Amino acid sequence: MSSAGRYGRKRVLLLGLCLFGLASLAGGLAQAPGHLVAARAAQGVGAAALAPAALAVLAETFPEGRARVRAFGVWSAMNAAGGAMGVLLGGLLIEYADWRWVRFVNVPMAACALALAWRGVADSAPASRGRPDVLGAALATAGTTLLVFGIVRTDRYAWGSPVTLATLAAFLHVERTTAREPLVRLGLFANRSVAGANAYNLLVGAAMAASFDFVSLHLQRVLGKGPALTGVMFLPFALAVIAGSVLAIALGYRFAPRTLLVAGGTLTAAGFAWFGLISADGGFATDVLGPSVVAGAGFGLCLGPVVSTATAGVAAHEVGTASGLLNSSRQIGASLGLAVLGTAAQHRTGEAVTPEALDAGYALGLRLGAMLLAAAVVVALLVLRRSGPPACAEPGERAEPGERADDGAAVSVTD
Incomplete structure (x- = not known):
């Protein structure tokens, strides 16, 4: 059982926000590398607590139907908007202020989120007092x-x-x-929606984290752009993610999440394959803008459906665990993706530091990212069930007997 289910979703959400804000403040005040690493670790603990708690609140509030599609679509769009603001603001702060402000800026944001969660999120009673x-x-x-x-x-x-x-x-x-009470009840993976969504999310997380890094390094180390301008150049990608998330809401009323995951993963893979054609003598308009729009729109199309799929068909007391699993699979995928693809890119680059050598390494990493996304599409096709569009139930309503849940699996833990 997740900490959100064990201690109450609102309580864990508030605790995670507090820890994240305080750790950001500590990171900004760090006087040695060890202090910064410790603060970053505390930030990770805070984020690990609040992310699944927030998803669990959404999943509990919107258990099924069109309202669920809309809720997760809005959540995805807000994530993309936050990412766009973070990239732009981070570049501006690094170039025109000081790196410490990249940490300090999180403090007022966490405080605002804390106030909103305190007033707007309903409390839930702890589900268990068993030993963790x-x-x-x-x-x-x-x-x-x-x-x-x-x-x-x-x-x-x-x-x-x-x-x-x-x-x-x-x-x-x-x-x-x-x-x-186990950290993860292994029987949860008997639910094909949970297993498929987490495998899909791990592969997408691996591709996105590494490729995001490669594009940023290409802009700065090969094309010679500064941090602020690099942040501006990432805006088309972020805006395309927002557009894809909004489109997923409209299409989510007509198509099953599995269909959107396949379409979005394919579109994102095509964008990364296009990114893999970057060259040392290219430019933003020729090598970055087009694939940013394609990959961003495809990624946005995936965000909401993968969350609704990962939490559908799960017993109410395990929604927090399912949400935590999804967050963990993304983070683990990002770590593994950066490690594997970064190592492959470094081997291709070798000891050379010329723009041409660096470009060859980044291009290889981006092509490998496209292959990971293609693998995610295969997972969606083979693991997730075929289904129709989600039922039209609103919050508090249940689907009629015989109807399918919005991930295409009957509402059963073992389906």
């Missing part, structure tokens, strides 16, 4: 960290080292045998 699975959480964190570290330092440590594999195996054993 501390050992499972520690093993999952250690295993994932060792896996990413092994990929990044593959020249010295094998990513499939016995220590890494043993840690991950111990985590699975603990989750199956623990007398406490």
Whole structure:
């Protein structure tokens, strides 16, 4: 069971916002690299608490039907809008102010979000007082960290080292045998929607995080753009994500989420393949603008449907867990994607630092990102069930017997 389900969704949401804001303040005041790393770790803990809690609130408030499609579409559009503002504001602050303000700016934002959540989110009673699975959480964190570290330092440590594999195996054993409430009930993955959405999200997260980094580095290190101008050049991508998220709301009334995931993943893969054609003597208009619009629109088309799919057919007391799994799969995918694709790009670049050599590495990484997105489309086609459009139920209503949930799976934990 997730912390949101265990201690109450509103309580965890507020706690996560407080921790994120305070850690951002500490990061801005950091006087040594170790202080900054510790603050970033605390930020991650705060974000890990508030993200699934926020998704759980949405999933509980809009359990099914058109209102659910609209809610997750608006959530996706707001995420994209925040990303657009973050990229632009971050570039401006780095170039014209100081890097510390990239941390400080989070503090008033967290305070505003805290006030809105305090007034606008209904409280929920804790679902259980059972003992938390501390050992499972520690093993999952250690295993994932060792896996990413092994990929990044593959020249010295094998990513499939016995220590890494043993840690991950111990985590699975603990989750199956623990007398406490497991961190993740493994039976949850018997739900094809949960398994498929998380696999899809992991692959998309891996491709997006790495490719975002490659495009940013290409603009700055190959084309010679400054941080502020790079932020401005990312706006077309962010605006296209917003447009794709809004389009997903309209199309979500007519098509099943599986269809939108396939279409959005295919469109995003095409955009990244286009990105893979970048050249050292190119420019923003020729190499970046077009693929930004295509990839951004496709990514926006995926955001809402993948969330609704990952939480559909899940028992009410496990919605928080399903939301946490989705957030974790994205973060793990981002870490693995940066490690794997970054390593591949570095191997292609070699020791050279010329624009041509750097461009070759970034282009390879972007093409590999397109391949990961193509794999995500295959997962959606093979794992997720075919279905019709979601039922027209509003919040508080239930679908009639025989109707399908909006992920195309019957409302059953084991479907």
